[in-house]
Amino acid sequence: MKKIIALFLCMLLIGSMLILSSCDDTSDDPAPTEQKDDSEKKDDPPKGLETLNGKTPKELYNEALATLASYTNYQMTTTQLITMSAQGQSQDINQIVITKMDGNESYVKMTNDMDSSANMETWYVDEWLYTISKGTSAKANITWEEMQEKFMPEGAGSDSALMNIPESWYKDIRFMEDGENYYLEFIVSGEEYCEYMQSTALGDQLQGVDDVSYKVYFDKDGNLGEIVTEFDYVVKEGSLTIQCHAVSTSYISNVGNVSIEAPENADSFIDVTGRI
Numbered sequence: 706m707k708k709i710i711a712l713f714l715c716m717l718l719i720g721s722m723l724i725l726s727s728c729d730d731t732s733d734d735p736a737p738t739e740q741k742d743d744s745e746k747k748d749d750p751p752k753g754l755e756t757l758n759g760k761t762p763k764e765l766y767n768e769a770l771a772t773l774a775s776y777t778n779y780q781m782t783t784t785q786l787i788t789m790s791a792q793g794q795s796q797d798i799n800q801i802v803i804t805k806m807d808g809n810e811s812y813v814k815m816t817n818d819m820d821s822s823a824n825m826e827t828w829y830v831d832e833w834l835y836t837i838s839k840g841t842s843a844k845a846n847i848t849w850e851e852m853q854e855k856f857m858p859e860g861a862g863s864d865s866a867l868m869n870i871p872e873s874w875y876k877d878i879r880f881m882e883d884g885e886n887y888y889l890e891f892i893v894s895g896e897e898y899c900e901y902m903q904s905t906a907l908g909d910q911l912q913g914v915d916d917v918s919y920k921v922y923f924d925k926d927g928n929l930g931e932i933v934t935e936f937d938y939v940v941k942e943g944s945l946t947i948q949c950h951a952v953s954t955s956y957i958s959n960v961g962n963v964s965i966e967a968p969e970n971a972d973s974f975i976d977v978t979g980r981i
Contacts, residue, residue: 751883758927762880762889766921769929773957780805780959790948798823805963809849812965830967834981835974844974845981855981874898889921895936912939912946931956 757765785800798819805812810830817823828835829852835844847855878891899914915937922930934953939946968974 749884751881755880757880757887757923757925760927762878765923765927765929766889769921772929776806776957776960778807778961778963779957780963781955781957783953783955785951785953788950790950791945805959805965807963807965810965826968828965828967830965833967833971835968835971837968842968842970842974843977844971845976846978847981885925887923887925889919889923891919893917893919895938899938912941914938 755761760768781804783802783804785798785802787798787800789796789798796819798817800815800817800823802813802815811828813825813827815823815825822839825836825838827837829849832846832848833844834847834852836842874894874897876892876894878889881888881890893916895914895916898917917934917936920933922932924930931954935951937948937950939948941947
């Protein structure tokens with residue numbers, strides 16, 4: 706079970722850590738994006754800006770971080786297009802990850818359009834971790850502190866650690882206007898990112914991450930919108946090395962309106978306490 710959880714958290718954290726997102730939508734379904742496809746032709750190319758409503762890019766970004774760090778009850782939805790290549794073959798995978806948080810309690814559901822065996826649900830309620838994966842339902846009694854130690858990158862449990870990128874990791878920061886869209890565009894050091902992610906249980910799977918491209922969107926009033934990331938990474942499953950290219954779009958919804966309960970048939974889950 707430890708390997709299953711580690712692989713899952715590796716995929717989830719790579720795709721959704723450091724997420725900045727909007728709080729307008731209240732649906733469980735992925736919100737339609739207002740951003741235009743990059744392939745569409747535009748009359749005017751994006752242009753650089755110094756401020757938006759008198760605020761610099763750094764001020765807008767820091768305000769967004771502070772807002773997100775204050776949330777203890779919310780839903781985050783991440784849609785991903787992942788191209789995986791190994792042994793001369795490649796495959797495109799569309800994936801949706803829905804995460805619900807209420808303090809330390811959580812629910813995560815991952816669906817994959819190419820491989821139903823990759824679908825997974827996890828609950829963490831009342832210090833019990835429940836997982837359904839590949840037809841197996843398992844549970845384990847584990848404290849939040851143990852969860853952090855075993856399955857999260859070092860420091861991930863500290864305040865806003867998953868939402869804060871050290872300034873030394875940034876480069877090529879630009880603030881752009883593209884029609885009605887405003888966005889921060891920057892690169893995050895893949896070397897630093899990978900080192901952070903490789904701690905504890907994630908280290909055996911994640912082998913490397915290239916520099917990560919970020920676009921953080923705002924509306925004309927400076928309110929935070931979606932964040933779109935694009936990056937390449939390498940994972941290893943046994944002797945197989947898999948090259949991955951991922952494009953992820955995430956947003957936050959249902960702030961303050963999320964409730965989490967253990968699965969209805971929790972009593973029938975196999976107890977693997979002490980084996981993870």
